[in-house]
Amino acid sequence: MTTTRAEHHDAKAGGHTTAYETEEDLPEAPVASVPSDVIHTASWRTFRPVIALAKCTKCYVCWKFCPDVAIAIDGDGWPVIRLDYCKGCGICAEECKPLAIEMVKED
């Protein structure tokens, strides 16, 4: 499982600063307010998607179906894999109509 040690975080969220050094720093109630993207899930991946932009038609099916919110769209409208988060499920490659995405084994 992905464990997150509280003391490693110092992020602003929901107007609260959350830096947990001691028990006193913890909120009275267990209210979690650090956005989860401080956690990287790249280590889950065995295969990484590689987009061949020459074949990409910017249909955004890959973006639409990504369960990990790991595909962004850059300023020129190209899909970009956020490799810190991609778990390598392969849905993007499977659903890509022009076959522009290949799953490549990680080292």
Add this chain to the structure above:
Amino acid sequence: MARLTIPAEEYMRAGHSACPGCGATLVMRYLLKGLGPNTIVTVPACCWTVIGTPFPTTAIDVPMVDCAFEATGASVSGLRAAADAMGLKDVTIVGFAGDGGTADIGIQALSGMLERRTDAIYVMYDNEAYMNTGIQRSGATPRGAWTTTTPVDQAARGKPEVKKDVMAIVAAHKPAYAATVNVAFPEDFLKKVERAKAIRGPRFFHALSPCPPGWRYPPEKTIAVGRLATDTNVFPLYEVEDGTYRINRKLGKAKPVAEYLRAQGRFGHLTEIEIAEIQADIDTRWKRLLALEALG
């Protein structure tokens, strides 16, 4: 830039703890895209308890209130009452529960919430078993499916009983709105969420949520398997508004159920005869649905 077919705004964050290819994350992602930021979600024990990431992190950009396994409907009513009492305007209250938490242990609270007409949206994301605990059968597990508590062996053929028809139970409460949605059809999903958002009163979504480890298919097939569920009439897309049924996707000729079943390891043991029985059952239910729609 080509046009996006669903809203660009994201209210679900990366970094969550779902299995690769998880359908339940897409249910949340699409739902929040449709509902927007003025939303509060309450979640009982289910995969999302874990997907939502451990303290101090959280995977959605709207408030989430954890509640007891069997009490989502009650939590929804409490949040709505407090929002009303405190003058929080236009906030959408959402109960977001799995099939076990809805069809089994939580059905009493769901019934209560529907009956007292709480102005809120209840979403059952249906992965057809207790997946968070490791694939035990639920009332929503379909007939014939292997699970860890409905093994396949000399004297057992997976789950012998048919899937509980939660939509029918919900419809019997005459909700303001009820619809089935499927992560393989995001545009239909979003259209219905936007429709539901505009309605007051109790609203319900039955969201098909394919699960790679639980259904035993490779994670890249989540959308393909989900699509097959609808295109074989196993999981028809329809909505019920003021008692009127409307089917949202009808194929000239549905695909054979075998295509859907054969794509998943949990049905790998089924014989031709068993598949034929399931096909007959699906055909009957489809005809019933057509008849309900014809009632107008």
Add this chain to the structure above:
Amino acid sequence: MVQEVISGNYAQSYAAKLARVQVVSAYPITPQTSIVERIAEFVAAGELRAEYIKVESEHSAMQACISAAALGARTYTATSSQGLLLMHELLHWAAGARAPVVMGVVNRAVAPPWSIWTDHADTISQRDTGWIQFYCESNQEVLDTTLLAFRLAEHADVLLPAMITEDAFFLSHTVEPVDIPSQEQVDEFLPPRVTKMAIRPGTIGRLGSFTGPDLYMEFRHKIAQAMERSADLFLEIEDDYERLTGRNHGGPLPTYQVDDADAVLITMGTATTTARAVVDAMRARGKKVGLAKLRAFRPFPVREIRQLGARVDRIGVLDRSFTFGAAGAAFTEVVGALYGSRHRPRVRDFVAGIGGRDITPQAVDEMFTALLKDRGPEVDWVGLKHRLEVNRRG
């Protein structure tokens, strides 16, 4: 301030109304029903502006209150016996989520056999859930303590749920004069709930969450500390209440005639009234006996019990419930509190009044006499019938 002749149940209803609760969520059970019926009437008449959720079970009643409290609402519910037992999971939840729900409980025996009469098995079974617990002796005390409980539960240094209990029928359905403070007085004592922790739309925050072994224990320790802080805060809040209303019920363990006593009986709930009369009667006969009322069971008044133990040599504890395989819970906790003290008086347990059996003056007299003579078993069931009169029809 007006004086009205009302039941213990109505005292609960009036207190909830005076507290201007915002969300009420309840399910009916005998003998609690008149509490929630009266609140429904207040809401229907427009006298109380609250959202009243008619839930389909006590379990849902508590969940709805907890979730409503998460948004910062002042919440109230009431139940009894089986209903309280059904809530058990969510009682823990309320404390863990730091939801300051206030709940009236009518103490009623648990089934089977079915019994609608009083004993404390229902609430004593909830002592480990992180709820503040007050046991009441009179309808006045029910009303006052309920108002105190809102202030205490919602205090930023506490944020814990609180239950106020009353003995079935002995209070719930007994009418007696009760001073009802004015709305202005209560508004001054108990302003609208303010919390920094409220969940708000448009922010990020997950209330509940999950933690591994690296953090869970700290969150539990916070509950322990909050409960501890509530003990002193209760005294301050009661003093504050006295300034407004002139009434102070004497903290967690008010005493009566204990200064020179040879033996003191510790009681909970309505048995206290009877016991006080017995003290007077025995004093008149020259017996030096006294009384201590265990008003707060959580937090347990360890300090006050030790102070009492330093003054007397013999203590009896009257338990209106029994922990099978051990003894009465109040007894074991009193003994536990005294063990850490230099003064360790002899302590005996008197189990009485189970399932609504009357605790008569004679029975209390027997207890004091046994204490003074220092005779009898350490744990004694008092009032068991040697000859049963069973109604047979046919």
Add this chain to the structure above:
Amino acid sequence: MVRDGGIVIEIRFHGRGGQGAVIASELLAQAAFLEGKHPQSFPFFGVERRGAPVTAYTRIDDKPISVRTSITTPDVVVVLDAGLMRTIDVMAGLKRDGLLLVNSERIPDRIDKSFTGRIAAVDATAIALSQGLGDRATPIVNTAILGALARASGVVSINNVVKAIVNHVPAKREGNALAAILAYRQVKTLEAVIL
């Protein structure tokens, strides 16, 4: 680790949900039991997600084990998926003179300079796939890695690893046993650094 005259060996497995790390720790315990030892195996108590990093532990003693604490300074670390080493500190707490066994085609570099123990590698993925165990995305390498562990550590014999597999693996027993034997033969070891 010597304690009260007995020898205790503590092993930590790193894998991903679905690769069988927890089963590997259990099979190792079964094999140790067949050796006449007192084993204890346990997963990191947590929520398992397919693909997510998983940790499991085995403790093997000459006499009955009297502790139930987590293992923080293992003698042996077994890595079922070398990719994990990019994000997880698999060396954490590993005894300086211990053993690191990695599922990899080649022996990884000595990243942690203070570590003077042995490093072993075996291509358990290729072996598992050759026996039809799992698929490319999630090869089930647990039985192969145990064969390599038997050779590299000597904690248990290959015979008892095979016996444990045959007795306790529910499916593809032959392929799993063969995977262990192949790995036993193919494991490569870089000996300890002599300072």
